[in-house]
Amino acid sequence: MSNIHHAHGHDHHGHGHVDHDDHLEAHGSMKDYTIGFILAVILTVIPFWLVMTHQLAPDTTKFVILGFAAVQVVVHMVYFLHMNSKSEGGWNLMALILTIILLVIVLVGSIWVMYHMNANMMPHISNDGGSVHGMHDMQ
8 A cells, every 4th residue: 555655755756857848848937937037138229229229200100119028929939938839739820829819909099099199189270360360350
């Protein structure tokens, strides 16, 4: 009876050890975290430098920053959240595709809203001054 218990305990310990290695492998290595960190820093510093030094036109800079932001989201998902096509039976790939679709909707929608808010909240003053003269004539 003690042999069965001992064998079971040994298997359990060995099994736990194997799971521990798989657990570490599934979460990535120090190399993966370092690569992800370096990429995240680069993808943050370049847009900051572009804005601070005025290297590009303001409209171009907006789109470049959005591009860097999109790439940085993917870097975080791959290197820090460990999303790939092999893990979790492919469901992580589906989550990645959904995230990319939502990211495009949010980025395009944000630009669209900001453009239209600027156009509607700060309308250009017309040069004919028709409404101004109309108000002046009423006085």
